[in-house]
Amino acid sequence: MERGSLSVVSMHLIITEKHNTAKRIAHILSGGRAEHRKVEGIDAYTFSNTTVVGLRGHVLSLDFPEQYRSWQATSVRELIGAEVVHVPTEKRYVRAIQKLAKDAEEITIATDYDREGELIGVEALRIIEQAHPGLLDGVRVNRVRYSALTKQEIEEAFSHPVEVDFRLAASGEARQTIDLVWGAVLTRYLSIAGGRLGDNFLSVGRVQSPTLALIVQREREIQAFVPQKYWEIEATLENDVVARHEHGRFDDKKEADEVLQRIVGRATLVGLDTGRRTDRPPTPFNTTEFLRAASAIGFSASNAMRIAESLYTNGYISYPRTDNTVYPKSVNLRDVLSALRDGELGEYAAELLSKKRLSPTRGKKETTDHPPIHPVAAARRSQLSEQEWKVYELITRRFFATLADPCIVETQRAVFEVNGEQLVATGLRVLDEGWRRYYIYSKVEDRPLPEMQVGERYAVVEPRLLEKHTKPPARYTQGALIKKMEELGIGTKSTRHEIIAKLYSRGYVVGNPMKPTQLSFSVIDALESNAPNITRPEMTRKLEQDMDRIAEGAVSEQDVIEESRDMLYRVFDQLEKNTEAISRSIREGLREDAVLGRCPSCGKDMLIRRSRRGGRFAGCSGYPECTFTLPLPRSGKIVVSDRVCERHGLFHITVVSKGKRPWRVGCPMCSFEEWKSSNGNTNGDKGQDLTDIEGIGRTYAKRLREAGIKSVDALRQLSPERVSELTGIPLSRVRRWGVW
Structure with missing residues (x-):
C-alpha cells in the first residue's frame, strides 16, 4: 500500500x-x-x-462488562469464561x-x-x-x-x-486479554480468601506470581543457609607486599594453625611471572542490559525506563525497548559520533572518529525490529535534569565503549617460599585503558607489585590467620531479577520493569536488593501448595511463545486465549479444593506483616490497626489492659522491614503509594517524637494534634479543647466514657476515634 x-x-x-x-x-x-x-x-x-x-498510549482498555465488576455479586469462576469488552479510557x-x-x-x-x-x-x-x-x-x-x-x-x-501489522497487534491484544482474565480471577479469589478487599486487595497475576516466587525461593535459600567457617593465611612482607598461602581456603583450623607456625623468618622469592590479559569491550545495550546497568548505578528499573522513554521522545536516544545487541548496517556509526561531537562528551566522540576503522562489538541477540539502545543526538547537562543526564551519559558511554579498543592489563604473580610453605602475591598494571576510558562504571585500578628479583629474601613482618564464613546467595537486585526473568522467559522486555514496580507497590517486596515480606511467603506458599503451576515459569513462558506465534501467523488469537482459559479452569479447580488452607495461610501471613515489634509500655506485640472510621494507628495487642498507641501515616501501604530501632525496639516502616517514591518513615516512635519536636511539642503532655485523628474535625476538636483536652496524649489519659461526659460528644463517636 x-x-x-x-x-x-x-x-x-x-x-x-x-x-x-x-x-x-x-x-x-x-x-x-x-x-x-x-x-x-x-x-x-x-x-x-x-x-x-x-x-496517550492506549485509549481503549479491556474490561469485563458491568455485570461482572462487583466482587460480591459475581462468582469468581464466572470470570474465566466471561466476555471481554473494549472500554474507552x-x-x-x-x-x-x-x-x-x-x-x-x-x-x-x-x-x-x-x-x-x-x-x-x-x-x-x-x-x-x-x-x-x-x-x-x-x-x-x-x-x-x-x-x-x-x-x-x-x-x-x-x-x-x-x-x-494486524497479526502483531493481535498478539498484543491476546496478552491483554489473558492478563486481564488471569489477574482478575486470581486476585479476586486470593483477596476474598485472605479477607483483603477494597484498596488492600492481593494482587496476583500470570507474570507477577512466578516472578515473586523467584524472590521468595531465594529468600528461603538465604534463611536455610548455614554458614561454614573457614580460614585463610596471609602475611605482610617487609617490602609491604601482602601474600596469601597457595592453599587458599582451609576447612580445618588445626591444619591452618600448623601451617601458620611455619610462616616465620624470611621468605625467598622463587618465581616472578608477568602476563597480559585482554578485556574485551562490552556489547551494545538491549533493554535488559541497560536496566541492569542502570540498576547498578542506583536507578530502579521502572525509573530508568521512564527516563529512557523521555530521552527517546525528545530525540536524544534510540528506542529503548529492544532485544537487539548488534548494530545493524542502517546505523551509520560515524554519523552518530559526528553528531555527538557538539555535546558534553564530544571529546570522546572525536577520539573515536579518528580511528581508521570502527569495529563495534556484537552480542548474541540480533533482531530486525530496533537497533541496540544508543545516543542519536548530542546533549549537555544544562539541557537535562540530573537524572536524565545520568541515564543519557550511561547510554552514551556504553555506545563509545562498544566502538573502543580492548583494555590491556599486565598481570603479575610472585611466589615466595618460607619454611617449605608457598605464599603468592598478585598485582596488575593497566597498559591501555581502551574501552574503560569511556565506560567509567567499570574501572580497573593499578596495583602493581614493587620491583623484585628472584632469589631475594624478605622478612615476614606480620603472618595472620583470617577466620571467614561462607556466605548465603545474594538477594536479587532489580537488574539481576530482570536478567533472570529474561533467561526463564517470564514477561517481555517491555513489561519486566513494570512487574517489579508492581511488586513494590503492592507491598510484596522492600529494598534493593529485594526482600520479600511475610505476605509474599503466605501468598506463594498458598499457591505452591495448592496450584503450583501459577508460580512456575513454564506456563507463562508457553503463553509468551504462543503470542509470538500469533504475530507470525502460525496460530490464531482466539485459539491462544481459549487455551489459556482452559489452563485457568484447571488451576482454579485446584484452588477451590483447598480454599480453607489457603485462607488460613494468607491470614496468618497478614497478621505477621502487621506486627511492628514490642509495645514500649508492656512488651506485647504492637499491631497496625484500623479504627472503626478507617483511620490507622499502631495499637498494643494487650488492649484493653494496655492502651498505648502511636499514630501512623493516613494513606499508602505500610511495609514493615526487619530493621529494628535500637531505642524503641520497633521495626522500621516504609509507606508505598502509587506514583510516588517510597517514604522511609523509619521507627514509628522516633518519627512521632521528631514530629512533636518539630511542631514545638516537646512536653510529654502535648503531642499529636487532635485533628490528626480520623473522625475529629474542627468542631469536636474545639469542644475537646474547651474541656481542657488539648492533645492526643491528654485524650489517652481519660477513658472514652469520661471524654463523653466532659464534652457532650456521644460515647459511640468517641470510641470510633480508636486512640485507646
Missing part, C-alpha cells in the same frame, strides 16, 4: 503514540513550520494538508481522532514499533471505523516504522511506509 503524495490528498492524518512524539514528527516533516491547535482539547500540529496528533482523544479522520484521505499510524505500539495503532483505526463505518475502505491506511526521532530517520520512515 503506497503512501501517495501529500499534495494531492485533502488531508493526511498522522497518529502517534504520545504528544511529544507528535510534536517532534510535525516539526521535522514541516521544517519547523507546523502550527499548534487544539482539537477536542487535544494538541494537534498542522502544516500544509497534514495534521499530526498524539495519543481517554474519551477526549477518542473524540479528537474521530473528528480529524472524518476529512482524511490518508491515515498513517506512527506509533512506536513494537507489539504495544502496533496494538495502539489498530485501536485508533477501530475507533475511527466505529464513528465512521466504511470510511477506512476508501482511505489509504499505512504504517511508518522508526527507531529514533531524528530528521534522517523520520524522513526515511515516511518515504517508505508499510502496511499495518
Whole structure:
C-alpha cells in the first residue's frame, strides 16, 4: 500500500503514540513550520494538508462488562469464561481522532514499533471505523516504522511506509486479554480468601506470581543457609607486599594453625611471572542490559525506563525497548559520533572518529525490529535534569565503549617460599585503558607489585590467620531479577520493569536488593501448595511463545486465549479444593506483616490497626489492659522491614503509594517524637494534634479543647466514657476515634 503524495490528498492524518512524539514528527516533516491547535482539547500540529496528533498510549482498555465488576455479586469462576469488552479510557482523544479522520484521505499510524505500539495503532483505526463505518475502505491506511526521532530517520520512515501489522497487534491484544482474565480471577479469589478487599486487595497475576516466587525461593535459600567457617593465611612482607598461602581456603583450623607456625623468618622469592590479559569491550545495550546497568548505578528499573522513554521522545536516544545487541548496517556509526561531537562528551566522540576503522562489538541477540539502545543526538547537562543526564551519559558511554579498543592489563604473580610453605602475591598494571576510558562504571585500578628479583629474601613482618564464613546467595537486585526473568522467559522486555514496580507497590517486596515480606511467603506458599503451576515459569513462558506465534501467523488469537482459559479452569479447580488452607495461610501471613515489634509500655506485640472510621494507628495487642498507641501515616501501604530501632525496639516502616517514591518513615516512635519536636511539642503532655485523628474535625476538636483536652496524649489519659461526659460528644463517636 503506497503512501501517495501529500499534495494531492485533502488531508493526511498522522497518529502517534504520545504528544511529544507528535510534536517532534510535525516539526521535522514541516521544517519547523507546523502550527499548534487544539482539537477536542487535544494538541494537534498542522502544516500544509497534514495534521499530526498524539495519543496517550492506549485509549481503549479491556474490561469485563458491568455485570461482572462487583466482587460480591459475581462468582469468581464466572470470570474465566466471561466476555471481554473494549472500554474507552481517554474519551477526549477518542473524540479528537474521530473528528480529524472524518476529512482524511490518508491515515498513517506512527506509533512506536513494537507489539504495544502496533496494538495502539489498530485501536485508533477501530475507533475511527466505529464513528465512521466504511470510511477506512476508501482511505489509504499505512504504517511508518522508526527507531529514533531524528530528521534522517523520520524522513526515511515516511518515504517508505508499510502496511499495518494486524497479526502483531493481535498478539498484543491476546496478552491483554489473558492478563486481564488471569489477574482478575486470581486476585479476586486470593483477596476474598485472605479477607483483603477494597484498596488492600492481593494482587496476583500470570507474570507477577512466578516472578515473586523467584524472590521468595531465594529468600528461603538465604534463611536455610548455614554458614561454614573457614580460614585463610596471609602475611605482610617487609617490602609491604601482602601474600596469601597457595592453599587458599582451609576447612580445618588445626591444619591452618600448623601451617601458620611455619610462616616465620624470611621468605625467598622463587618465581616472578608477568602476563597480559585482554578485556574485551562490552556489547551494545538491549533493554535488559541497560536496566541492569542502570540498576547498578542506583536507578530502579521502572525509573530508568521512564527516563529512557523521555530521552527517546525528545530525540536524544534510540528506542529503548529492544532485544537487539548488534548494530545493524542502517546505523551509520560515524554519523552518530559526528553528531555527538557538539555535546558534553564530544571529546570522546572525536577520539573515536579518528580511528581508521570502527569495529563495534556484537552480542548474541540480533533482531530486525530496533537497533541496540544508543545516543542519536548530542546533549549537555544544562539541557537535562540530573537524572536524565545520568541515564543519557550511561547510554552514551556504553555506545563509545562498544566502538573502543580492548583494555590491556599486565598481570603479575610472585611466589615466595618460607619454611617449605608457598605464599603468592598478585598485582596488575593497566597498559591501555581502551574501552574503560569511556565506560567509567567499570574501572580497573593499578596495583602493581614493587620491583623484585628472584632469589631475594624478605622478612615476614606480620603472618595472620583470617577466620571467614561462607556466605548465603545474594538477594536479587532489580537488574539481576530482570536478567533472570529474561533467561526463564517470564514477561517481555517491555513489561519486566513494570512487574517489579508492581511488586513494590503492592507491598510484596522492600529494598534493593529485594526482600520479600511475610505476605509474599503466605501468598506463594498458598499457591505452591495448592496450584503450583501459577508460580512456575513454564506456563507463562508457553503463553509468551504462543503470542509470538500469533504475530507470525502460525496460530490464531482466539485459539491462544481459549487455551489459556482452559489452563485457568484447571488451576482454579485446584484452588477451590483447598480454599480453607489457603485462607488460613494468607491470614496468618497478614497478621505477621502487621506486627511492628514490642509495645514500649508492656512488651506485647504492637499491631497496625484500623479504627472503626478507617483511620490507622499502631495499637498494643494487650488492649484493653494496655492502651498505648502511636499514630501512623493516613494513606499508602505500610511495609514493615526487619530493621529494628535500637531505642524503641520497633521495626522500621516504609509507606508505598502509587506514583510516588517510597517514604522511609523509619521507627514509628522516633518519627512521632521528631514530629512533636518539630511542631514545638516537646512536653510529654502535648503531642499529636487532635485533628490528626480520623473522625475529629474542627468542631469536636474545639469542644475537646474547651474541656481542657488539648492533645492526643491528654485524650489517652481519660477513658472514652469520661471524654463523653466532659464534652457532650456521644460515647459511640468517641470510641470510633480508636486512640485507646
